[in-house]
Amino acid sequence: MLGSVHDADDAIQETFVRAWRGVAGLRDQSSARSWLYAIATNVCLTELERRRRRVLPHDFGPSAQSGTPPGEPAVESTWLEPYPDEAIGLPAGRAAPEASYEQREAVELAFVAAAQHLAANQRAVLMLREVLGFSAQETATMLDTSVPSVNSALQRARAAVADRVPERTQQVTLRALGDQALHRLVERYVDAWERCDVPAFAGLLAEDASFTMPPLTTWYTPRDTIVRWAQEFSLSGAWRWRTALTTANAQPALGFYSWDPDAGAYLPFALNVLSFRDGLVSDVTAFIVRVTGAENPDAYIRFPDRPISEPQLAGSFSRFGLPEQLN
Numbered sequence: 001m002l003g004s005v006h007d008a009d010d011a012i013q014e015t016f017v018r019a020w021r022g023v024a025g026l027r028d029q030s031s032a033r034s035w036l037y038a039i040a041t042n043v044c045l046t047e048l049e050r051r052r053r054r055v056l057p058h059d060f061g062p063s064a065q066s067g068t069p070p071g072e073p074a075v076e077s078t079w080l081e082p083y084p085d086e087a088i089g090l091p092a093g094r095a096a097p098e099a100s101y102e103q104r105e106a107v108e109l110a111f112v113a114a115a116q117h118l119a120a121n122q123r124a125v126l127m128l129r130e131v132l133g134f135s136a137q138e139t140a141t142m143l144d145t146s147v148p149s150v151n152s153a154l155q156r157a158r159a160a161v162a163d164r165v166p167e168r169t170q171q172v173t174l175r176a177l178g179d180q181a182l183h184r185l186v187e188r189y190v191d192a193w194e195r196c197d198v199p200a201f202a203g204l205l206a207e208d209a210s211f212t213m214p215p216l217t218t219w220y221t222p223r224d225t226i227v228r229w230a231q232e233f234s235l236s237g238a239w240r241w242r243t244a245l246t247t248a249n250a251q252p253a254l255g256f257y258s259w260d261p262d263a264g265a266y267l268p269f270a271l272n273v274l275s276f277r278d279g280l281v282s283d284v285t286a287f288i289v290r291v292t293g294a295e296n297p298d299a300y301i302r303f304p305d306r307p308i309s310e311p312q313l314a315g316s317f318s319r320f321g322l323p324e325q326l327n
Helices: 005-025 029-049 109-115 120-131 136-143 147-162 170-177 179-194 198-202 223-232 310-316
Strands: 205-212 241-248 251-260 265-277 280-288
Touching (some): 005 029, 029 120, 029 136, 109 120, 109 147, 109 265, 120 136, 120 147, 136 147, 170 251, 170 265, 179 198, 179 241, 179 265, 198 223, 205 223, 241 265, 265 310, 280 310
Parallel strands (some): 205 280
Antiparallel strands (some): 241 251, 251 265, 265 280
16 A cells, blocks of 8 residues: 555564554454454555555656666655565465455456556455455444445446556466566576676567666657667676676566775666566566765766665565675
């Protein structure tokens, strides 16, 4: 619901504080699950009232024209954050037979980003009904509303999300691709970047692929525009890259490290979350972990030269079990 692991940590703590204070009023232990979810949902709703919606660069405006250099960042606190599903132990499958989404599907970047566009009550109903599998009556009780209101909110939420997510989830796509084919595809992607091989990188992209780099608002699509950006900037040979494999949002992800001559090592630059379609890379979301605040916009053309942001590093590298440097 919150689109931020940091905000979720705070919400979990507040949920258990409220549960501890109110546990004496829980008379039926069989209802403990829905009781806890009701508390957690209301904590999230309170949080959403006082925070801005978290987004990805697609929401800031149209994609950049071919040849446009990376632009200035927006305020970092507005950005959606990657989710370390493996570290938290996210289960596969549905939480209940009534759920429409697998729990892994519900943390995919496309789904979480789409949910951020919903009104808070619609977001809550969607999660409770479609992801967690609570009935309309249970959901109405949790939210202190009526069943017709729940059904109406769910209908609107379904329509809004369907307009923003691909027809096939990444979980379906990855299963169809298979582990071996996925491994080879990721290996080829890594090899292209580590050799700064622009034609090889281009050959891995879908025609309508997108490449976004929060906190930069500039983003690129389609393939030809991405390739020109890569050739002129990230894969120009000005920087040397190494990668470490992980997962984020139930999708393959790569920790990207750029060579730092002063440190004599490769230091964290961005966590790249990869999406696939038809055996190609369809979307890359690179969560950059270097500091913003430079007055000169040209500083972001050479973003790998900027110092590391420790808060961003903690959120996008440490939580994912990625090392602090590569040699």
